[in-house]
Amino acid sequence: MSHRLRFSAGIVLAAFASVGSAAPSATAQREITGLMQALETSGCRFQRNGSWHESAEARSHLQRKYDYLLKRNLTDTAEQFIDRAASRSSISGKPYRVACPGAAEQDAATWFQQQLQRLRRAGA
Template sequence: MKRRVVPAALLALLAVPATLHAAPGVTAQREISGLMQALETSGCRFQRNGRWHGADEARSHLQRKYDYLLRRGLADTAEQFIDRAASRSSISGKPYRVACPGQAEQEAAPWFRQQLARLRGQ
């Protein structure tokens, strides 16, 4: 009798329960997009892992992190986006920082929360 060999990658897929991740709601998507747009148009610099980057490069980086979270169903709200993508490096754990013209440098999480409050009209 001949044995069939099943590739390890297929076995790994079969071992993981299938789950469907719902996309964030329209409001969350609009808010997250608004947060990234606020950064991109802010004129601020964005620091990650000790190196400063322009706002456009920072937005690209955060978009990649957001896309990763979306694939795993981990960014259902703007607050989750801030906490899981826009606050700190997922590699080093170091907080991101934002330096805007005429303002004191600050950690990114409070800056994004301020932007979210503005988006919400608070």
């Protein structure tokens, strides 16, 4: 094998190795689980693709999306979970919305970021 070919093969392998991310840390797993539990116990409704869903159903949907991302090593932080699973529909691209009792309706990304900050403050 020529030097040039070995060098090129090494670059390709390095590129593939950097595409996948590591498995989420224990902290990230706790935060992501905490985010889904916060939604499920919130009493909030969750909108996706124009339809409102109760919080338990929404959690189930987000768990399926998270499991999909995990199998493909596409999320290893709570922020990536929010961005890649909990913010918008992967089919339509429309943002998810959250409506909680006594609060203004908001984008799910904002709601989950607020929940993540609460979780981190509580754990500090």
